[in-house]
Amino acid sequence: MIEKNIKILINEKACKKCGLCIAFCPTKVYASEGGKPLIVNLSACTNCKLCELRCPDYAIIVGGEDIE
Amino acid sequence: MSKKIMLLQGNEACVEGALAAGMRFYAGYPITPSTEIAEISAEKLPKVGGKFIQMEDELASMGAVIGASLAGLKSMTATSGPGFSLKQENIGFACLTEVPCVVVNVQRGGPSTGLPTLPAQGDVMQTRWGTHGDHPIIVISPFSVREVYDMTIRAFNLSEKYRVPCILLMDEVVAHMRERVELPEKSSIDIINRKKIKPTILDYKPYMDYDGDCILPMANFGEGIPYHVTGLIHDISGSPSSDQKVTKTLLNRLMSKIYNNVADIIEYEKIYTEDAETVIVTFGTTARSVLRAVCLLRQEGLKIGLLRLKTIWPFAHMAIKELTQTPVKNLIVAEMNYGQLMETVKASAEGAFSVYGLNKYNGELITPQEVIDKVKEVAERA
Amino acid sequence: MRKELQKYFRNDKLPHIWCPGCGHGIITGAVIRAIDNLNLEQSKICIVSGIGCSSRAPGYMNFNTLHTTHGRALAFATGIKMANHDLKVIVLTGDGDCSAIGGNHFIHAARRNIDITTIVFNNSIYGMTSGQYSPMTPKGAFATTAPYGNIDRNFDLCKLGQSAGATYVARGTVYHVPQLIKLIEKALKHKGFSLIDVVDICPTYFGRRNKMGSPVIMMEKIREMSITAKTAAKLSPEELSGKIVIGEFCEEKAPEYTKEYNKIIKKAQGGNQNG
Numbered sequence: 001m002i003e004k005n006i007k008i009l010i011n012e013k014a015c016k017k018c019g020l021c022i023a024f025c026p027t028k029v030y031a032s033e034g035g036k037p038l039i040v041n042l043s044a045c046t047n048c049k050l051c052e053l054r055c056p057d058y059a060i061i062v063g064g065e066d067i068e
Numbered sequence: 069m070s071k072k073i074m075l076l077q078g079n080e081a082c083v084e085g086a087l088a089a090g091m092r093f094y095a096g097y098p099i100t101p102s103t104e105i106a107e108i109s110a111e112k113l114p115k116v117g118g119k120f121i122q123m124e125d126e127l128a129s130m131g132a133v134i135g136a137s138l139a140g141l142k143s144m145t146a147t148s149g150p151g152f153s154l155k156q157e158n159i160g161f162a163c164l165t166e167v168p169c170v171v172v173n174v175q176r177g178g179p180s181t182g183l184p185t186l187p188a189q190g191d192v193m194q195t196r197w198g199t200h201g202d203h204p205i206i207v208i209s210p211f212s213v214r215e216v217y218d219m220t221i222r223a224f225n226l227s228e229k230y231r232v233p234c235i236l237l238m239d240e241v242v243a244h245m246r247e248r249v250e251l252p253e254k255s256s257i258d259i260i261n262r263k264k265i266k267p268t269i270l271d272y273k274p275y276m277d278y279d280g281d282c283i284l285p286m287a288n289f290g291e292g293i294p295y296h297v298t299g300l301i302h303d304i305s306g307s308p309s310s311d312q313k314v315t316k317t318l319l320n321r322l323m324s325k326i327y328n329n330v331a332d333i334i335e336y337e338k339i340y341t342e343d344a345e346t347v348i349v350t351f352g353t354t355a356r357s358v359l360r361a362v363c364l365l366r367q368e369g370l371k372i373g374l375l376r377l378k379t380i381w382p383f384a385h386m387a388i389k390e391l392t393q394t395p396v397k398n399l400i401v402a403e404m405n406y407g408q409l410m411e412t413v414k415a416s417a418e419g420a421f422s423v424y425g426l427n428k429y430n431g432e433l434i435t436p437q438e439v440i441d442k443v444k445e446v447a448e449r450a
Numbered sequence: 451m452r453k454e455l456q457k458y459f460r461n462d463k464l465p466h467i468w469c470p471g472c473g474h475g476i477i478t479g480a481v482i483r484a485i486d487n488l489n490l491e492q493s494k495i496c497i498v499s500g501i502g503c504s505s506r507a508p509g510y511m512n513f514n515t516l517h518t519t520h521g522r523a524l525a526f527a528t529g530i531k532m533a534n535h536d537l538k539v540i541v542l543t544g545d546g547d548c549s550a551i552g553g554n555h556f557i558h559a560a561r562r563n564i565d566i567t568t569i570v571f572n573n574s575i576y577g578m579t580s581g582q583y584s585p586m587t588p589k590g591a592f593a594t595t596a597p598y599g600n601i602d603r604n605f606d607l608c609k610l611g612q613s614a615g616a617t618y619v620a621r622g623t624v625y626h627v628p629q630l631i632k633l634i635e636k637a638l639k640h641k642g643f644s645l646i647d648v649v650d651i652c653p654t655y656f657g658r659r660n661k662m663g664s665p666v667i668m669m670e671k672i673r674e675m676s677i678t679a680k681t682a683a684k685l686s687p688e689e690l691s692g693k694i695v696i697g698e699f700c701e702e703k704a705p706e707y708t709k710e711y712n713k714i715i716k717k718a719q720g721g722n723q724n725g
């Protein structure tokens with residue numbers, strides 16, 4: 001397996017606590033912390049970016065080298 | 069180039085004037101008695117590389133005209149009665165967003181479907197207050213075919229200069245009558261184009277009063293400076309705002325750009341007013357009968373004058389004020405409606421004159437004889 | 451937000467006005483990503499909307515943007531496209547904006563096959579005016595103006611658009627975002643009138659009234675109800691009831707309106723009116 005170097009950036013100020021990212025991550029990377037996503041299982045992240053695309057408030061960035 | 073002498077219909081002269089002014093887009097929906105303007109535009113616009121489209125209704129026509137103007141083309145639509153009612157919401161949009169455009173309203177008898185083929189002047193107040201909310205607007209009204217030509221050019225010029233919709237208020241008679249007219253040479257026509265932004269402006273704020281004259285420079289969509297246009301009250305960046313100060317500042321500027329420039333915008337014609345005891349105030353086609361009556365009455369030795377408003381809105385209060393410096397005692401407001409302009413004349417006169425109405429609203433023109441009879445009736449009363 | 455996408459937003463206007471979990475932000479994001487994927491020239495894009503929560507989207511997007519009157523976006527857009535056919539014109543509209551007050555403009559723009567991409571933020575409700583039923587509200591659903599349940603039948607916007615003459619028609623959802631982005635890309639590349647009906651969520655008004663509670667539950671519903679156009683083709687009308695059919699419905703080549711008008715200009719200038 002390729003060594004993964006995935007990062008998830010969450011802009012807490014932009015998050016409106018809708019819960020979509022938490023509910024629909026296929027690999028349950030997030031838990032809810034007062035409605036906001038808390039990264040609890042980063043190693044499970046497949047970098048599918050669904051959470052980023054579904055966040056209505058553009059509060060999430062998922063990636064490897066493509067984010068700094 | 070030699071001068072062109074032509075036998076023209078009013079509606080034809082409107083299109084000729086529009087083309088001379090630089091019209092390159094027309095959107096409309098057919099309605100009597102304005103339809104020829106659409107038909108002739110459909111034929112002539114593509115010849116000069118311009119564009120014509122028949123939209124699905126008048127709401128759409130007005131929208132398309134505003135869109136095309138934002139994209140940089142001088143744009144016009146023409147309609148009548150019911151269609152003019154339908155355009156109102158989007159006319160208000162153009163007022164608030166300051167998009168230049170020309171709207172021709174060839175008046176017919178109303179209300180509702182009314183008298184489709186007969187003349188009236190019942191839209192005087194609708195041209196001023198047809199769309200909701202306080203707003204600026206310019207309305208001008210021609211009385212001859214040649215004047216239709218000149219005023220259509222003027223409508224484009226005023227609209228471009230002040231970034232405001234300009235309404236050309238015609239009626240069935242001036243639209244359909246034919247007159248022999250001599251059109252001016254192209255080179256003698258003054259053309260005004262919207263104020264462009266200076267290349268030195270880097271951070272363009274579309275609703276910023278850069279020059280302090282309330283008239284804003286305009287970038288056309290597609291010229292490389294993206295910006296936002298909204299029918300919501302907006303700040304100088306074009307973004308929606310419900311701030312009280314922003315609202316007041318914007319509305320004040322919109323009004324000021326018109327009311328600070330009334331000397332430029334308002335035109336009227338006075339005939340025999342210096343020594344007149346009675347002056348007939350009128351506009352549009354009705355002025356033709358009044359002019360004839362005034363000449364006949366003068367031959368009889370009666371001291372009668374004529375004030376013909378070429379600009380209807382903003383109202384020519386200064387013309388009424390000027391009359392207070394003359395022996396004038398009576399004003400008769402002659403119009404093909406129930407007395408719409410008369411109310412404004414009365415308010416403007418502030419009691420300085422007795423104001424009478426000569427009103428007709430049965431689909432017929434006011435005749436010179438009816439004017440003469442009214443003058444004599446007023447003379448007896450006074 | 452990703453750095454490379456920032457230039458497409460008016461960042462000083464964010465956060466947007468939309469409620470938590472409102473799908474409008476997801477669709478707006480998908481439109482931006484499709485534009486970025488296609489590398490379209492920003493200053494040549496013009497985004498037009500009507501009135502509604504959804505129609506506020508262009509205010510956040512850094513292009514030539516025009517927020518018009520309720521229902522009239524396509525009329526304004528038609529004027530823009532006619533005036534300057536080099537502009538890529540995109541209309542963002544709500545289900546009410548597009549199919550109720552703007553229904554006439556919608557079918558006529560489709561009929562002309564004018565090169566405009568129309569993206570409908572279809573949340574089955576009038577969100578902005580707080581939850582009245584729209585022509586897209588399903589029969590039986592509740593709204594503030596349908597307190598006993600809606601008896602109106604809803605449109606199938608894709609069928610409506612297609613029969614009116616749209617030459618690219620597809621449906622996506624706010625759940626299936628990667629697919630939605632692909633559909634928008636195809637619509638943007640299409641030469642002619644393209645329509646994407648995006649099944650959207652309004653948790654605040656549709657959700658609450660219809661006891662769906664949260665954005666998450668509404669999204670789950672979309673997931674459950676969605677089937678592909680291919681699968682749908684094999685189902686009976688009964689089996690299809692209550693399903694959201696997603697995917698492409700038509701992609702057709704047909705004369706585009708502004709190109710046709712350019713031919714008119716040539717004809718008129720050649721003086722040969724019949725030729």
Ligand SMILES: Cc1ncc(C[n+]2csc(CCOP(=O)(O)OP(=O)(O)O)c2C)c(N)n1
Pocket residue numbers: 501502503504505520543544545546547548571573575576577578579584652
């Ligand atoms: C002429 C006119 N009629 C009514 C309204 C009030 N109004 C504003 S938005 C809206 C409905 C919007 O619904 P939709 O298009 O579905 O957008 P959403 O808010 O759901 O995104 C209505 C009825 C208006 N602004 N203008």
Ligand code: SF4
Pocket residue numbers: 010014015016017018019020021022035036037054055056057058059060471
């Ligand atoms: S999807 Fe976005 S707004 Fe919603 S909870 Fe997650 S980070 Fe917050």
Ligand code: SF4
Pocket residue numbers: 008024025026027028029030044045046047048049050051052062
């Ligand atoms: S990128 Fe995919 S796997 Fe990773 S957190 Fe987001 S949704 Fe979960």
Ligand code: SF4
Pocket residue numbers: 467468469471472473474503504573577578651652653654655656
């Ligand atoms: S009311 Fe509905 S449509 Fe409007 S922002 Fe809120 S969730 Fe979105």
Ligand SMILES: [Mg+2]
Pocket residue numbers: 502544545546571572573574575576577584
């Ligand atoms: Mg809606």
